[in-house]
Amino acid sequence: MSSSNGHVSELGAFLKARRTELSPAEAGLPGSAGRRRVKGLRREEVALLASISPDYYTRLEQGRRRASEPVLDALARVLRLDDGERAYLLELSGRDTARPRRRTSQKVRPQLRRLLDDLSTTPAVVLGRRTDILAWNAMASALFIDFARIPERDRNFVRLIFREPAVRALYADWEWAARMTLAQLRMEAVRDPEDPRLTELVGELSVQDPDFRRWWGTHRVAAQRSGTKVLDHPVVGPLTLDWSFLTSTDDPDQQLITLTAEPGTTSHDRLRTLASRTSGAHDRP
Structure with missing residues (x-):
């Protein structure tokens, strides 16, 4: 798997992990009657709060498309990401400059x-x-x-x-x-x-x-x-x-x-x- 595909796949897994930890109440959504079948937020709820279409968000989680920086900012806000998690999200999306790969053996300076x-x-x-x-x-x-x-x-x-x-x-x-x-x-x-x-x-x-x-x-x-x-x-x-x-x-x-x-x-x-x-x-x- 290429580095690009690996990042897209990890981005989807990361988004899914974060939304399952956030309750509707924490996200500012009104309480829903009855028992929820999914833990945390549904994909549709994340899409609604981020002002994007459910299909767009679904494809992000499935690793089938990349996100623009404004969408990433919106998702970071909706999912209550801290500074480190937001930086991670940007790096996964290729929106931040990562360090060049250096696989030579390291020796202490x-x-x-x-x-x-x-x-x-x-x-x-x-x-x-x-x-x-x-x-x-x-x-x-x-x-x-x-x-x-x-x-x-x-x-x-x-x-x-x-x-x-x-x-x-x-x-x-x-x-x-x-x-x-x-x-x-x-x-x-x-x-x-x-x-x-x-x-x-x-x-x-x-x-x-x-x-x-x-x-x-x-x-x-x-x-x-x-x-x-x-x-x-x-x-x-x-x-x-x-x-x-x-x-x-x-x-x-x-x-x-x-x-x-x-x-x-x-x-x-x-x-x-x-x-x-x-x-x-x-x-x-």
């Missing part, structure tokens, strides 16, 4: 490597395409897992959060963290739907993990650039850490993720305790 080495008290990792883990510092290994013992092919954050018990046990709310990570992976997938490594990753995890298989089918997307992780570390105890992305200007497919705690908090003190227990040597890929 030297500047990011040096920055990792300087962060002696801050856990940090460099993620590449598909959330592949390209590099890390000693604090990241102390916080999450000894990345060096994991085969290079399996050093992928989505794979670790679903398949590695030690990483899974860290999260106070594992389901929320896993769903968010999955939503970010789907956002990544739209940029290169024919990436064989991505297809392999999704297929492998769909077979191995029923939660992954079910949640991938919901077509949720997210484009978070910062947030908070609540972890329960086996050595220092509960931690509330703020994370953020720093994107490499030389390679937009590489992001440095750092985790910090607000000074004066228990989490900050515990992070310092973890740093004191961590050797000065930085383990590398």
Whole structure:
């Protein structure tokens, strides 16, 4: 299947998933008497609210036509899409400029490597395409897992959060963290739907993990650039850490993720305790 056809097909699945989650009341439609035979909004109701014909909308969901930008804007409004979901919708429709496909093997940028080495008290990792883990510092290994013992092919954050018990046990709310990570992976997938490594990753995890298989089918997307992780570390105890992305200007497919705690908090003190227990040597890929 070509990238274009794949995007059109995914667009229809995404629209269907979003409308089935929206009730008539949430969409501003009057309540209907009797039991509804479909979950969420009907196709005809979405078309009515977006001021397009039911046939036009049906063909969109069936992957038989493309949508204009005004129609996409109307659908984003009707389906209550957030900024990340709207961006995803535009990329699927070819209305936004996607990054060029680059399937060469990724190596961490030297500047990011040096920055990792300087962060002696801050856990940090460099993620590449598909959330592949390209590099890390000693604090990241102390916080999450000894990345060096994991085969290079399996050093992928989505794979670790679903398949590695030690990483899974860290999260106070594992389901929320896993769903968010999955939503970010789907956002990544739209940029290169024919990436064989991505297809392999999704297929492998769909077979191995029923939660992954079910949640991938919901077509949720997210484009978070910062947030908070609540972890329960086996050595220092509960931690509330703020994370953020720093994107490499030389390679937009590489992001440095750092985790910090607000000074004066228990989490900050515990992070310092973890740093004191961590050797000065930085383990590398």
